[in-house]
Each structure stands twice: as structure tokens, then as C-alpha cells.
Amino acid sequence: MSDDGAEIAGIIESELEQPVSAAVVAAAEEIRRRHGEAVQACLFYGSCLRDGRDEGRVLDFYALADSYRAFHDSRVMAFLNRLVPPNVYYLEMPFQGRTVRAKYAVISMAALARDSSPAALVPTIWARMAQPCALPYARNGEVRARVRDALVQAVRTTVSQTLPLLPPRFSASELWTRAFRESYRTEFRAERVGRSEVLHGAAVERYARLSAGALGAEARQVSQAAASDAAARAGEGPSFDHAADPGRRRTAERRWYWRRQAGRCLHVLRLIKNAHTFTDGLDYVLWKIETHSGIRTEPTAWQRRHPLLAAPGLAWRLYRKGAFR
Known part of the structure; x- marks a missing residue:
């Protein structure tokens, strides 16, 4: 894997800074109001971010905490959050004449960094954090940088853990749909067939750029002329060669x-x-x-x-x- 993560970091940074709706900002503020200074950041992700629609739907957040004990009033809930993370909470709030609904999963900043790496037992965090995220709240620039670095690592982990499963020549689409499919199989996912293709199809250019940045020396990007016409017509993004072992x-x-x-x-x-x-x-x-x-x-x-x-x-x-x- 290339040591130069500048391309990935640039993509992640721009996504974290993207504008979000007033409803998303209000929900993040409500999470902060509930839990005070224990909240270091609110990370917004999921289908509402991907398609830009939030009315009548449930917003998805990760609430990133100093520590579980600081976040929770109950020692029992703090213990459960550490034992079987994350704890997940639901909120409803009136907002501009309608009801905003959201759920937020609670993990510590340390857990975000650890579980974005290949050392994580399961891919729950790194497979989700490799998808687009926005950051409607971060306590300061240092926290923002730590979140960005964890998300960069999540992308690199997702790619490195999927690459050995792929044939000698593969497209960016094959890489990411295989990654998402394998991660779903580690849960009893209630997902429709084709969900992995939907996730990739929502940001084809993004995943193409991430592929090139994350693969580095482990794979060679194939020229458009050498790539198959079928792959090009299917909109699968660039193709790569690697030494399949x-x-x-x-x-x-x-x-x-x-x-x-x-x-x-x-x-x-x-x-x-x-x-x-x-x-x-x-x-x-x-x-x-x-x-x-x-x-x-x-x-x-x-x-x-x-x-x-x-x-x-x-x-x-x-x-x-x-x-x-």
C-alpha cells in the first residue's frame, strides 16, 4: 500500500466539509445538548447523505465520545458500550413544523481509530467509514484531523482486506462491491440483493479515485485502451492489474x-x-x-x-x- 495518502485525505476532507441540511445540523446540536462536552464530534453518514433527502426519514450519526463513562449517565450503559459497541440511541425532535428523527451510535475516538484498522475483529467500522461521511460538528481542528485520519485508514483497510480476493484484473466496481458484499456477510444483514452495487453506483467517480490512491504499488492501473469495452460500457470505473497470489x-x-x-x-x-x-x-x-x-x-x-x-x-x-x- 502506498505511504502517500494525500489523494485519499483530500477526498475525505472535502466530504467532511460538505454542507448539510438545517435538519442535520439541528439533530447534531440535539445530540450535543443531550450529552454535553463528552461529544467530540458528530459524524453524519448513510442513505440520507447519499441522496440528499432527509424529510420523513431517519438520519444516521456516529457520536464520537471522549470516553463512554463521560458520555453516559449510567455506569451500566457505559460498560455495555465498551463490551458490545456501539450503543445506539433514537431521537425525535420538532423542527420547522415537522418531526426530525435520527439515531446515533456511540463510539469513542480511540475505538474509531482502532476499528478503522485491519486489527479490528470485524469490519463494522472500517466498511462504513470508507463510505461518504459529513462532519456537521467537531469540537476543534485537532478532533477534525483525527476523524479524517481514521476515515483515510478505513478506506485503506477496506481495499487491502479485499484485494487478495480479486482476480488478476479487476475494476474499481468489482473491488468496492466485493468489499461491501463481504462486510454485509459478517452481519445478519436485512439488505436487498444488489445493495453493494447501489452503494458503489451512488459515487462511481469517488470510488475510482479512492481505488487509485489506496492501491498504490500493489496494483497497476490499466490504460483505458487495454481495459475491456464491456467494463467501460458498464461504468465500472478504471481497471487494475495485480499479482494475484x-x-x-x-x-x-x-x-x-x-x-x-x-x-x-x-x-x-x-x-x-x-x-x-x-x-x-x-x-x-x-x-x-x-x-x-x-x-x-x-x-x-x-x-x-x-x-x-x-x-x-x-x-x-x-x-x-x-x-x-
Whole structure:
């Protein structure tokens, strides 16, 4: 991997500085009001950022904290945030005659840096942070720089952990769709087929530039004349050659296998925990699953009162119906 991350850093920096809607700014301010000086930054990401529409939808944030104990009033919640990160909270607030809805996942600045690297047990952070993000709030320039550096590392990690799985010649589209597909497989994702292609298709030029910057000496960009016409017509971005090694591929496949085992266990634990951390959490989780999979199930009154006890049975029922892939 090239030591020169200037190209990636420039892309990330411009994305962090992009303007966001007044509703997004208001939601970030509400997160700060709730948790005070413990909030170092609010990172905005997800579908509302990608398509620029937020009305009637749920905004997605990461709230980056000094420490979990400083962020949470409860020692128990701080412990759970450290044990099975992240804690996820939901907020609703009136804003300019409508209701703004948001959820925010809480991680520490140290966890952001650690989990953006290949040392992370699962790709939850680095695969998400390699996607576009905006930064409606950062405490100061030092915090902004730390966030930027973590996101640059997330891009480089995503590329380096995916590259050994690819054929000798591959396109930027193949690189990123494979990366997203593999990361989804480490969770019980309620995602429609083709989701990885949608993520890449939303910012083809971005991912092409990131590919060239992150691959460095590990792959050679192929001239347009040498690339296949089919790839060019499909809008897959530039093509690259690399020295595909069967041994490295087998090692990478084993790593991804163990990431899937660990990631799915952690995902179930997060679902169970997060269903209990915000008001109407169980209904929100079931609504989110329905929007992605089309599978609907209605919890009973008892299940709403006892979401932690009900979560395993509901998860099994949804799995049997095909909600998780």
C-alpha cells in the first residue's frame, strides 16, 4: 500500500466539509445538548447523505465520545458500550413544523481509530467509514484531523482486506462491491440483493479515485485502451492489474470466514442490546428490517414490554421468514 495518502485525505476532507441540511445540523446540536462536552464530534453518514433527502426519514450519526463513562449517565450503559459497541440511541425532535428523527451510535475516538484498522475483529467500522461521511460538528481542528485520519485508514483497510480476493484484473466496481458484499456477510444483514452495487453506483467517480490512491504499488492501473469495452460500457470505473497470489487468497478467505462467525455473533448481541437502549426500540428495529427485506412481523404487547427476552425468538422467526441473508 502506498505511504502517500494525500489523494485519499483530500477526498475525505472535502466530504467532511460538505454542507448539510438545517435538519442535520439541528439533530447534531440535539445530540450535543443531550450529552454535553463528552461529544467530540458528530459524524453524519448513510442513505440520507447519499441522496440528499432527509424529510420523513431517519438520519444516521456516529457520536464520537471522549470516553463512554463521560458520555453516559449510567455506569451500566457505559460498560455495555465498551463490551458490545456501539450503543445506539433514537431521537425525535420538532423542527420547522415537522418531526426530525435520527439515531446515533456511540463510539469513542480511540475505538474509531482502532476499528478503522485491519486489527479490528470485524469490519463494522472500517466498511462504513470508507463510505461518504459529513462532519456537521467537531469540537476543534485537532478532533477534525483525527476523524479524517481514521476515515483515510478505513478506506485503506477496506481495499487491502479485499484485494487478495480479486482476480488478476479487476475494476474499481468489482473491488468496492466485493468489499461491501463481504462486510454485509459478517452481519445478519436485512439488505436487498444488489445493495453493494447501489452503494458503489451512488459515487462511481469517488470510488475510482479512492481505488487509485489506496492501491498504490500493489496494483497497476490499466490504460483505458487495454481495459475491456464491456467494463467501460458498464461504468465500472478504471481497471487494475495485480499479482494475484493463491496463498494470499486462501489466507484472506480464512480471515473473512472467521470475521463472518464473529461478526454474526456480535450482530445478534447488538440487536438484543440496542432494542433496549431507546424508546420504541423494538418497533424501530422491526420497521428497519421491513424496509430492507419486505418481511413484516408484529410484536405482542409482552414482547414490547420485554424486548431483551423477546429478541431471540423474534430474530429466529424473521430468519425463518427470510428477512436475514
